[in-house]
Amino acid sequence: MKKSLMLSLMAGTLIACTGAWAQKVDKIRLGFMTTLSGPIATLGKEQEMGLDLALKQLGGRIGGIPVEVFKEDSRMQPDTAVQAATKLVELNKIDFLTGTMLSNQLLAIVKPVTDSGAIILSGIGGPSELAGARCNPNVFVLSWENNTPSEAAGKLMTDTGRKRGFFVAQNYVTGKEHVAGAKQYFKGQVVGEAYPDRTTMDFAAEISQIRAANPDSAYVFMPGAQGIAFVKQYAAAGLTKDIPLYSGSWLADEHSYAALGDLSLGTNLAANWFVGLDNPRNKEFVAAFRKEYGRNPVFYAAFVYDSIMLLDSAVRAVNGNIRNKDALRAAMRKADFRSTRGKFRFNTNQFPIQDFYVAKVVKEGNSYVHQVTATAFKDHVDSFASACKMK
CATH class of the missing domain: 3.40.50.2300 (Response regulator)
Known part of the structure; x- marks a missing residue:
């Protein structure tokens, strides 16, 4: 009798706990x-x-x-x-x-x-x-994964016939991973790299390095105000025409169009998402x-x-x-x-498998907008997923 009662109480407790577990939260x-x-x-x-x-x-x-x-x-x-x-x-x-x-x-x-x-x-x-x-x-x-959008930019450099690339990025883990991605898919010669601090706003030294290396293209990872300053100074130095800039969409977008104006039009961009x-x-x-x-x-x-x-x-x-x-x-x-x-x-590592696109900035009336021109990658997978033990 006591054993039956104990089993009944245990069963009731289990049901109550299971019911509580199955309940949805209220917030x-x-x-x-x-x-x-x-x-x-x-x-x-x-x-x-x-x-x-x-x-x-x-x-x-x-x-x-x-x-x-x-x-x-x-x-x-x-x-x-x-x-x-x-x-x-x-x-x-x-x-x-x-x-x-x-x-x-x-x-x-x-x-x-x-x-x-x-x-x-x-x-x-x-x-x-x-x-x-x-x-x-x-x-x-x-x-x-940080390398992947810049892998698309590096591929764009190769696809547009660039042979000598210079690579510039913010000096921390993300910047270095973006450069690694761009270099992986750039099949030309890497003629130089520069990693300014994230607080740097004067790029005279980096621009001088680029000029001296004589590249035919420059990859840049600098989101935000730093990117605006770099593009302006790069153009003022007269490099834009002969050494075009390649990057992700962060280099020229709604945050920078007003500051850059027509300088946005000379950028070559790659990303997994665009407005269009x-x-x-x-x-x-x-x-x-x-x-x-x-x-x-x-x-x-x-x-x-x-x-x-x-x-x-x-x-x-x-x-x-x-x-x-x-x-x-x-x-x-x-x-x-x-x-x-x-x-x-x-993917199994819980990072996206996704397409990447190529775009340029075009002017529509008084506004600037990204215009997608090609697909860089279909169903692109990052190169680190194989080291992930999750299946």
Whole structure:
């Protein structure tokens, strides 16, 4: 009798626990961390615009569940990112984190954030370490592995007949990975490299190095205000015509058109997303962004927008039961959402398999816009995925 009673109580407890586990949460706690101050604050604020637009379209809910958003400025250094992430994890008890602009910051925070059980949906940062040996089941990268957009730029240099390339990038992990990607697909001679500090705004030394090396092309990784300063000084030195610039779309976009004017027209660009991509979701996104903010979006906004729509689809797939992490991650890996890039899928390392495009800047009336001219890669896979042990 006592044994039967004990078994009944144990069964009842198990059912109660299982029922609680299967219940959907009543609120999602979403962390958003990016660079909202300093020299690339404009880029972080663009990410925030993508976040806010996605949540507005979803009625302030993710997967039908009310969401509370906690925003933190990671500033520019790894230690400041750790401070912001610690607050989000320990005080705000976040379930998910998105934003994550700088790769060196992402590398610094990935362990404390994922050890807490939170899942990271990186909107930009895509360091090769996390694509390879340090891949993490709680990290999904919506942008790219850092080398890949510049692999497309390096291929563009080769495809346009360039034989002597000079490579310039910001002196930190992301800049060096972008240069490595560009050099991998550039089949000509590398005649020089320069890595100015991220605070440098006077490029006389780098421009002098380029001139002395006598290249027929120059690759540049400098997003934000630094890129604007470089392009202006490069043009003033008279190099643009004989040594054209190659880069990702960050070198000439809505953030820099006003400052660069017609200097934008001489850039040769490659990226996985442009305003003019011809798919229904992208057209809807661009129209909604224009209505909300009065201009075209930049990819920083598109990728965070995608991250929220991915999360919305996954939370719906598990009926709001985000505590079942295995089922949630499986739903996220399916990527069953409408991306601004059209087709979108994850590799086994949870980085995208995606197309990359070639574009130039054209002038339409008094405005500047990217015009896609070719496809650089179809279903491009980063070269680090094979080192990832996740299957």
